[in-house]
Amino acid sequence: MVFEPPERLVRALGEQPDTAQHEDWLARLPGLAEEALARRGVQAQRVQAPGGRSSLVILVRFPDGTPAALKLAPPGARPDRELAALAHWGGFGAVRLLDTRHEDGALLLERLQPEVSLRSLPEAKALLEASGTIRRLWVAPPAGHGFESVAERTERQSAGLKAAPAELLALAGTALELRDELAAAAPEELLLHGNFRQGKVLAGERAPWLTVGPEPLVGERAYDLARLVRDRLEDQVASSAGPAGARRRVNRLADSLDVDRDRLRGWTLFRAVESGLRALAAGRRRDSELLLEFAAWL
Template sequence: MASVSATATGLSLGSVSIAVSRPGRAARPRRCPCLASLARSLRPSARPWRRNSRHAHRAMTDSTRPLPLALVEAAEQEGRTAWLATLPGTVARLARAWSLSVEAPFQPGGQTAWVAPVRDRAGAELVLKIGWAHPEAIDEADGLGVWSGHGAVRVHAAEQTHDTSALLLERCRPGTPLAARPEPEQDEVLAGLLGGLWVQPPAGHTFRPLQVMVDQWAEEFRQQLAAEPGLLDSGLAREGIALFQRLPSSADRQVLLATDAHAGNVLAAQREPWLLIDPKPYVGDPAYDALQHLLNCAERLHADPTALADRMAGLLEGVDRVRLRRWLFARCVLEAPGDPALADVALRIPID
């Protein structure tokens, strides 16, 4: 949660996602020679997968398109280079299984997934997303299935193994990110999308409660401060983390959340004007879902965090403005070890 990073969404050429990373995550290291060599060795080939009478599909061979740099660097940081080496085989296997013609991956790419445009046997444009398994994205396919294309991209196929998540997704055209639009417009679009996404999860669902994620982040925060006690005022830290962990249980309604809804994860489309991508579904307090967008609106956040929170609460149906202020205060405290200016932001947010 501490640092801000830019990553390609993968559902449209040039789409950019701005995301605040989780607490305790180290700064991205300089790219090392071994990873540069691995990226070259795993470059896709010049021929796309094409169906013919003798061979179902072939790997593409465009030597000018190496693996996405963001993915290669993140693999080193996360200790996933062995997983990265299995990627060409996984792409080839899924291309055969799902009858896909696969093009070059999007550049610069995301940090946890290889994403490329594909066509199915009927010629429909889709997106293949193959990522390493990580807890926050476990339920992406199930969440998209519940939303069934209403406000979010459709999922056409999915596969989950112990270390890999693969999704075959609707492709957005033109795919321009909402982040390219002025922030006041972003506020309105996101509020409209979230209002439609906040549905009751189906009976017997297996989505995790928001409390699970909150408790995990709180523990990481405490470990970070224990290792570096001078990072943040201890009183502010105690107040912020206590509120952060109390808020989920005090919500008056529980809905399916995206938890990573921000302007970089919303793309212009034809079926609907805007569609959400890359959700990380949990069930919990709808007020939480506004936070990632608020944190990404850095200039307005630092200038007047209360006005920003109140504006967003006014656009979101059923979201209490004081409750959203409390969430924003707590989340700013959680981010502050990596971005000390957010401690000052937190102190300027009235929460009573």
């Protein structure tokens, strides 16, 4: 089988720094996939399509016919941290690891239903299920963990906001001020998913919904919930509710999970501005406009 990387993955890696490193990984990916399959004694069925923006996922089977999925991500994505987080959750609220014997950057996971995510549900039902799922992930991190903190990640991301175009400096400045205030007074240190949204919650067999694709870090729940606030962004921007609707969404999610409303609003604004400026730098102008308009509503 030829393990061609999905176009979405190639395009996404091309937007990131260290392009040469990513090109080298993409060139070696077919061989890496073959080696990872052989080490685990599983047989490839097909590459998951259209695939994601951060990894290659191959649907596989064990010799006894048990289905599974093999995920390969570039070293910069820190698959070692994803493995550590999934191992710590132990399948509670998240996809289950099936093999932890190898340190080659590949993850052997239980097979979920990649074509059925929470985005297939009506919005109200999707948010209810998302809230129940993310709640299960918020646990104390393992002793001696190597995860970065919310403060560390957002400090690194702040460089992009400081380089914002002149017409966006005021919005970027507001986001940076909020980030500094929030990071200086973090109320808790829990293990977080880091990139939680409806599309990261897939249908399973042993549980109705399980999360995948964490970018784990430690910090407060409000940061982890912030990405979910702007889910289905085009629908939110197209609705007549506008800023009032965005604020109601913040308050509804905060109240449903006992999270401080102001802290959730602040992290939502920061993350939307950071994502919007990153999209702008990558040439994804439409995405950028939606994210920055949403941020301005908050």
